[in-house]
Structure formats: structure tokens, C-alpha cells
Amino acid sequence: MVRKFLYAVAAIIVLITVGRIALLFWAEDLTEMAFVPDVTFQPQPAMAMNAWDKSDMWIARPGMLPKADPSRYLPQGASLPAGKPLSAAVFFVHPTSYVEKNAWNASLNDQASRDLAGLYVKGMATPFNAADQLWAPRYRQAAIGAFLTDDPQADKAIDLAYGDVLAAFDAFIKTVPQDQPIVLAGHSQGSFLLRRLLRDRVAGTPLAERIAAAYIVGWPVSIDHDLPEMGLKPCDRPEQAGCVMSWLTVADPAETAQLVKAYVRRHGLDGQPLTQKTAQGVAIDSPFLCSNPLTGTRNGVADAQANLGTLVPDPASWNGELVRQIVPAACESDMFLHIGPPPKLDLGPYVLPGNNYHVYDYTLFWANIRADFERRIAAWQKQHS
Known part of the structure; x- marks a missing residue:
């Protein structure tokens, strides 16, 4: 079993490394060719109504053995x-x-x-494992190429993934006591889908009062076209409950054009385009939210002294440790979260072209996100005591 696991890990490394090299050396059009599916979308039947009642439909959920649940991992230097x-x-x-x-x-x-999904949960969901319930569903995710094209088939793939996440959420919500706060968190495609879920399941319903925080990380949240539909305000204060945190991390000098293109390729949750035509061409019509995980505020600025711990992985052991006070963070005028020059940390080979630290949106600020989560739960409990 150990040998099979190592083979699987090696395959994952190859996949990620090949993708990174493609993004680094190929032009934008060739990048799309490399990842956009070259097959016809195949409709798939909806999952059974009770599909997510089964434990094998979850990467993490209460009741799993700790060794089988990647969300229960604690890096060196962290404690419950x-x-x-x-x-x-x-x-x-x-x-x-x-x-x-x-x-x-x-x-x-x-x-x-x-x-790879299990490894993502191990690195990104673990700041929240001080909670007594942490759930992470499996779902028929859209291929990465679905976010690199205007092909209508991409929308069908994303809709299929969303249907699974929605069904998993409905199964999850049935298990949560009525007096318990709820936190929604995701990254990249996960965040893209959670925006929509907030609109369809939370906004304007009694469930909105139960949301302590939503961490919509790694995908832009339009201030004008998304937030009003999501039914939550941005997090302006570190002790605020019922709000949204969202950021996209880059180092300097940053090249963000392709990230912005992916953002504006989709409409906002209100159905409106995110761009407008100007004399100079096409411009972003709506800024997106930048939260600073080091300050717990919107548009915050903090030096490295405020960083309580970056999760630095050890690929040899698939473990990691927290390293304090190395990475600063500042929301800048381009709406991205800037960490200054690339940090002098051995984070592995997964920094994307243009100093894009997308893969590390959570791990760079692991300990601060954990503290932020605990504060917002305490704030919610104080409001509802």
C-alpha cells in the first residue's frame, strides 16, 4: 500500500510540474490548447438523492478515523x-x-x-479543524480547462460540478444543529461554486443568520455583481461575524493579466458582465474584494511581524511546519494581495508564472486564518448568546 501511495504521489507531482512548465513557457493560446478538453461534453445523470449520505462521498467528515481524514492534520508548531x-x-x-x-x-x-484533492484538503482545510465538524465533499469537478475557454461546454461542466456541491451541501446542512454556526470555505473552483451556493441557498433565508464567515479564496468576488447576491457583507473588522473573506495572492513583480481574463470571462452572480467597453478597449467594470488574512480586514496592510505562521511543506515526508513572521501581505490598487518579493522559503515548485501564488493562498497565512476563524466563531456566539 505504501508503494502504491508513493506512485500516486509521484504521478501527482508529474501532473502539476507539467502544467506549471506549460504555463511558464507557452503563450496564452497554447496554454488553452494544453488544458481545454478536446472531447464533446457528455451529460451525466444526477447523483442519487442520498448519495452524500454515504461516507465514501466525503474526503473529510465527522466520524472518520483520524488517519483517513486529511482535514485532521496538524503541522509541526500547531495545536488544537x-x-x-x-x-x-x-x-x-x-x-x-x-x-x-x-x-x-x-x-x-x-x-x-x-x-491530489486529499492533499489540498490537508493543506487548505486544516486551519478550520478546531471545529467539531469539518466536511469536505467529493464532487465531479470541472476540468481545469473549463476555466480557460469561452466554449459553452465549459458552462455545462461547471453546472454539473455545481449540482454535486449543492447536493452535498444539502446533505451537510441536515446534520448541523439549528443553534450551531456554519462556516463556508473553498479555494479556486471550490470558491467559484460557493459564491453561487451562497446566492441560491443562503441569501435571503434564515440560514444567512447562521453563517459565521465565508472564506471565498482564490477566485475574485465582485463587489458590485457578486456580494449583493451572496447576502453577506465583506469582513471589515477582525471580530465581525457573518461576512466574506476573499483574496488572490501574488508576489512582486506580479503579472495578473491572465488571472483577470479568467475572472471577466464569467458573468457576475447578478448575470451582468464584469467588463465595459472603453476608448482604450475592455476594462473591468467592477473591482473585486481583497481581504487581508493577516489583519482580518478589507484592504488591509501588514508587515511580516503579523504573520503567525506559514505552512512550509516537506515533500520528502508529506509533512510540514509553521514558520513565523516571514510573509507580509498588502491589498494593493490592482485588488490582489501582494506579499512583496518572493519569500525566502522552500515552498516547492508550484508557484505559477507571473509570481502567482495561487496554490499557496491558504498555506502562506495558515496560522492567521486559524486565528481569524476562531475569532469569527466567537463573534457569532456572542451575537447569538
Whole structure:
């Protein structure tokens, strides 16, 4: 079993490294050719109503053995709060782990994407594991190429993924006591889908009062076209509950044109385009939210002294440790979260072209996100005591 696991990890490294090299050396059009599926979208039947009642449809959920649940991992230097776990339920949607182009949606049985999704949960969902309930569903995620094209088939693939996440959320919400706060968190594709879920399941309903925070990280949240539809305000204060945190991390000098292109390719949650025609061409019509995880505020600025711990991985052992006070963060006028020059940390080979630290949106600020989460749960409990 150990040998099979190492083979799977090696395959994941190859997939990610090949993708990174493609992004680094190929032009934008060639990048799309490399990742956009070259097959016809195949409609798939809806999952059974009770599909997510089964434990194998979850990467993480209460009741799993700790060794089988990647969300229960703690890096060196981290600890759980003293006493009982926090009374809170977290719903985490992992980012894209399917980088093939032979299908528009990943099969639930695709081993490479399953293994990589588990690693993502281990690195990104673990800041929330002080909660007594942490759930992370499996879903038929859209291929990475679906976010690199205007092909209408991409929308069908994303809709399929969203249907799965929505069904998983409905199964999750049935288990949460009525008096318990809920936190939604995701990254990249997971965040893209959670925006829509907030509009369709939370905004304007009693459930909105139960949301302690939503961490919509790694995908832009339009201030004008998304936030009003999501039914939550941005987090302006570190002790605020019922609000949205969102950021996209880059180092300097940053090249963000392709990220912005992916953002404006989709309409806002209100159905409106995110661009407008100007004399100079096409410009972004709506700024997007930049939250600073070091300050817990919108448009915040903090030096490295405020960073409570970056999760630095050890690829040899698939473990990691927290390193304090290395990475600063500042929301700048381009709406991205800038960390200054690339940090002098061995984070691995997954920094994307243009100093894009997308893969590290959570791990760069692991300990601060954990503290932010605990503060917002406490704020919610104080409001509802």
C-alpha cells in the first residue's frame, strides 16, 4: 500500500510540474490548447438523492478515523485549542485537482485527482479543524480547462460540478444543529461554486443568520455583481461575524493579466458582465474584494511581524511546519494581495508564472486564518448568546 501511495504521489507531482512548465513557457493560446478538453461534453445523470449520505462521498467528515481524514492534520508548531473543540460546522470545497483534457468533468473514481484533492484538503482545510465538524465533499469537478475557454461546454461542466456541491451541501446542512454556526470555505473552483451556493441557498433565508464567515479564496468576488447576491457583507473588522473573506495572492513583480481574463470571462452572480467597453478597449467594470488574512480586514496592510505562521511543506515526508513572521501581505490598487518579493522559503515548485501564488493562498497565512476563524466563531456566539 505504501508503494502504491508513493506512485500516486509521484504521478501527482508529474501532473502539476507539467502544467506549471506549460504555463511558464507557452503563450496564452497554447496554454488553452494544453488544458481545454478536446472531447464533446457528455451529460451525466444526477447523483442519487442520498448519495452524500454515504461516507465514501466525503474526503473529510465527522466520524472518520483520524488517519483517513486529511482535514485532521496538524503541522509541526500547531495545536488544537485547549478544552472542547469549537462548536461549529465547516463546509469546505476543494479546488480543481483534475488537470486532464480527456473529459470535461472528473470521474469520482479518478485516482490521481482523488489523491491530489486529499492533499489540498490537508493543506487548505486544516486551519478550520478546531471545529467539531469539518466536511469536505467529493464532487465531479470541472476540468481545469473549463476555466480557460469561452466554449459553452465549459458552462455545462461547471453546472454539473455545481449540482454535486449543492447536493452535498444539502446533505451537510441536515446534520448541523439549528443553534450551531456554519462556516463556508473553498479555494479556486471550490470558491467559484460557493459564491453561487451562497446566492441560491443562503441569501435571503434564515440560514444567512447562521453563517459565521465565508472564506471565498482564490477566485475574485465582485463587489458590485457578486456580494449583493451572496447576502453577506465583506469582513471589515477582525471580530465581525457573518461576512466574506476573499483574496488572490501574488508576489512582486506580479503579472495578473491572465488571472483577470479568467475572472471577466464569467458573468457576475447578478448575470451582468464584469467588463465595459472603453476608448482604450475592455476594462473591468467592477473591482473585486481583497481581504487581508493577516489583519482580518478589507484592504488591509501588514508587515511580516503579523504573520503567525506559514505552512512550509516537506515533500520528502508529506509533512510540514509553521514558520513565523516571514510573509507580509498588502491589498494593493490592482485588488490582489501582494506579499512583496518572493519569500525566502522552500515552498516547492508550484508557484505559477507571473509570481502567482495561487496554490499557496491558504498555506502562506495558515496560522492567521486559524486565528481569524476562531475569532469569527466567537463573534457569532456572542451575537447569538
